Structures are given as C-alpha cells and as structure tokens.
Amino acid sequence: MKQFILYLSLLSLLMTACAEQSVLNGQIEQESTSQRLKEIDRKAEKMKRKVLRSKSEVEPEGTIYYVSADGDDGNDGLSPKSAIRTLDRMNALELQPSDGVMFRRGDVWRGRIYTKPGVTYSAYGRGEKPRIYGSPYDAAQVGEWVETATKNVYVYSEDLPDDVGTLVFNAGEQVARKITQRIHPDGSTTNLFTGEPFNSGEDLNVDLDFFHDYQGSHRLYLYSSQGNPKERFSSIELLTHGTVVQTTDNVHIDNLCVMYGGSHGIGGSTTKGLTVTNCVIGWIGGSILSPAPKTGGRPSRYGNGVEIYGGCGKYIVDNCYIYQIYDAGITNQNQENISDASRSMHNVA
Incomplete structure (x- = not known):
C-alpha cells in the first residue's frame, strides 16, 4: 500500500512538472511569436516609409502629357504649365506606345483610369503621390x-x-x-x-x-x-463598384496612390507586360460580384489590390504598399502554363 501511495505521489509530481514545463514552453513560444511579429511590423513599417518616399524615375521615350488638378482641358498637356485637368480628358488622349502620362503630386482625382497599350502612368512635382479615388465624391461634403x-x-x-x-x-x-x-x-x-x-x-x-x-x-x-x-x-x-485603374498590354503604373474602389485597385483581364511600382493601394473591394439567386442564396462579394483575371506574361509588382483589401492584395486567376520566370513580386508591404 505504501508503494502504491508513493507511486501516486511520484506520478502527481511528474504530471505537475510536465504541466509547468508545458506552460513555460507556451510562454516562451508566445514571447517568440510576439517578437517575430514585432520584427515583421518593424520591417513592414520601414518598407512602407520607403514606398511613400519613392521618387519618380521612369523616363518614357515618347510624348509626355501632364495632368494637374488646376489645369485646363483646353490645354495640350505637353508641359506642366499647359497641363490638362480631368481624367475624362486624359482618357480621351490618343496615346501611343512609349508615351507617358504624369499626374501632379499632391493632387486628387475622382474617377477611373483606362490605360492605353505601352503607356507609362506616373507622377511629377513634389509632395505626396497623386491620388486616384474610385469614390465619386465625399459624402460628408456632397449631398444630404x-x-x-x-x-x-x-x-x-x-x-x-x-x-x-x-x-x-x-x-x-x-x-x-x-x-x-x-x-x-x-x-x-x-x-x-x-x-x-x-x-x-x-x-x-x-x-x-x-x-x-x-x-x-x-x-x-x-x-x-x-x-x-x-x-x-x-x-x-464611397467604395463604388468598378476597377480604379483598368489595365491593358505593356502598361507601367508608377508612384500613384489608388484608393476607394469597390472592385479592384489596378486590374484587367488576360494581358501581358503589367508592371506596378512604387504605388500605394488601399481601401479596395467589397462590392457585389453576383447578386443572390432569386431561387434562394446569398450574394458574393469581391475586390483585389492588383488583379489579372486570366494570364499575364511579365507580371511585376515591386516596392508597393497595399493595405485594407477585401480579398487578395495581388492575384492572377485562371492562368494556364504558369511560369514563375514571368511573374515577380518584390518589396511589397
């Protein structure tokens, strides 16, 4: 009987020691995880600052057009002093491959950009990146x-x-x-x-x-x-349905801040040669992709930061800050014969 009691005592001590060790291991693991997360946050914040401060270094070889919030759509847009004003006027330009469109830093536009093949879209001047909002207006200032x-x-x-x-x-x-x-x-x-x-x-x-x-x-x-x-x-x-920057072949999007779109920030269907660099993309998605069936069910919602719905050879996203996205930050979908050599994602926070 004494041996049995001794056995139970030893078993109890062993179980207590195991439990204490388990708690200790859990605390160590939590502390280690917390430290790793803090390190990730620190690196992400450093990368974010780098993106926000990035300069416009692209040099289109063709004609360069300038857009500013105080420009005039009657201008030719061929210099900062003769900048055009609206996205509608910019979208109507007869752009050719190797041309460039430069938006003035610190300015805001509301609407969509419909890109043209082979064209670079970037920024000029000083200050914050040009902001392109999918939101039609600020509902605290417009309407009742x-x-x-x-x-x-x-x-x-x-x-x-x-x-x-x-x-x-x-x-x-x-x-x-x-x-x-x-x-x-x-x-x-x-x-x-x-x-x-x-x-x-x-x-x-x-x-x-x-x-x-x-x-x-x-x-x-x-x-x-x-x-x-x-x-x-x-x-x-208001994050209304629609892609803020609609892409096509061999387009370069650089140093733009793309925000407040209900569908995608930058996106399009099967294409080739999409490059996105030094951009901020935030508060994107959540609008309804397909309504609930009348026979019963629920609607489906969607929204990605940078999306290609299909394939894209030479698909590059580099040095971008992407945040508050309903679905994925970066994605391509329904692509066959995927080659990692044709896709690249670097320094994305």
Whole structure:
C-alpha cells in the first residue's frame, strides 16, 4: 500500500512538472511569436516609409502629357504649365506606345483610369503621390443625409446605381459594415450576419451598418447612433463598384496612390507586360460580384489590390504598399502554363 501511495505521489509530481514545463514552453513560444511579429511590423513599417518616399524615375521615350488638378482641358498637356485637368480628358488622349502620362503630386482625382497599350502612368512635382479615388465624391461634403422614419437610420440623397462595397470614415478612422440579404426559397429575406428578418434599409439597427439598394431605388442607408453622418464625420468615401485603374498590354503604373474602389485597385483581364511600382493601394473591394439567386442564396462579394483575371506574361509588382483589401492584395486567376520566370513580386508591404 505504501508503494502504491508513493507511486501516486511520484506520478502527481511528474504530471505537475510536465504541466509547468508545458506552460513555460507556451510562454516562451508566445514571447517568440510576439517578437517575430514585432520584427515583421518593424520591417513592414520601414518598407512602407520607403514606398511613400519613392521618387519618380521612369523616363518614357515618347510624348509626355501632364495632368494637374488646376489645369485646363483646353490645354495640350505637353508641359506642366499647359497641363490638362480631368481624367475624362486624359482618357480621351490618343496615346501611343512609349508615351507617358504624369499626374501632379499632391493632387486628387475622382474617377477611373483606362490605360492605353505601352503607356507609362506616373507622377511629377513634389509632395505626396497623386491620388486616384474610385469614390465619386465625399459624402460628408456632397449631398444630404436624411433621417428616415426609423430612428438613427439615415438615407443618402444622391443616386448611386453602382453597388457600394463599404464606407470609409475620416480617412480610415472607422469603416462601415455592409449588410446584405440572404434570399430564402419562400421569397423572404434575412440579414446575412444575424439571420433576423431584413427587408429594407430601415431595418438597420447597429451603429455604422449600411445597406445599399443598388438594384432598386439606388439609395444608400446608414445607421448612425451619434447623429447625422454629415455632422459626425469630416469625410465619407464611397467604395463604388468598378476597377480604379483598368489595365491593358505593356502598361507601367508608377508612384500613384489608388484608393476607394469597390472592385479592384489596378486590374484587367488576360494581358501581358503589367508592371506596378512604387504605388500605394488601399481601401479596395467589397462590392457585389453576383447578386443572390432569386431561387434562394446569398450574394458574393469581391475586390483585389492588383488583379489579372486570366494570364499575364511579365507580371511585376515591386516596392508597393497595399493595405485594407477585401480579398487578395495581388492575384492572377485562371492562368494556364504558369511560369514563375514571368511573374515577380518584390518589396511589397
């Protein structure tokens, strides 16, 4: 009996020692993981600063056109002093391979860039990178937010036929949550997150949840528990459906800041020779790719930082800062005979 008790005591001590060692190993592993994450963060922050400070060193061999926010679309665009002004005017230029388009640093444009084959798009001047926003306007400055019959639910006055992926408040301080509907076989609809009945934007009940009736009234509804969104926030960007920079063959995108698009930041279908360097790409995606089937189901959403839907020989992304992307930062899809020699990704934070 004494031997049995001694055996139990030794077994208990052994189990205690093993448990203590396991806890110690866990603490060491956690500390090691924490240190590794801090080191990764440090390197990423260093890389980010490098991207933000990168200079424009591209030298297109053909004609160079200049675009500035205070330019004039009546100008020829052939010098900084005769810069053109709008993206529409820039997209209408009869650009040839080896030409270049330079956007003035520190300026902001809203809309899309439709690239031309063999053309380089970059920056000139000093200051922050030129910003290309997919958001049609700042909803804290344009339009009105009108409270509905449901307390704290506001409807935005402007017509928005293109689905909104999300809303970004005060340059990223806060972000809205998009509510979508699940359609059931009997035709009823529920909140995809909670499973509660959800028929319209006036059924919102959580702060900064929003619903966009893009297929019907084109109206956007937002729940704001702290008053009118226009008074609550200094800026509200709308990530509307669409790719901000649409690519084609042998295009070089350099030193641009591409933001607030509901689909992709930079992207296109099967192509060749896409190079993206020294760019900042952020707050991209979330809009609906395909609506919920009428027979029942849920919608699908999408959005990538840099995307090729298909193949792309000589696909290079280098020295870029990509963040807050709904799906992937960089991707190519549905490509056959992939060769790593034709694709390159370097120094991407």
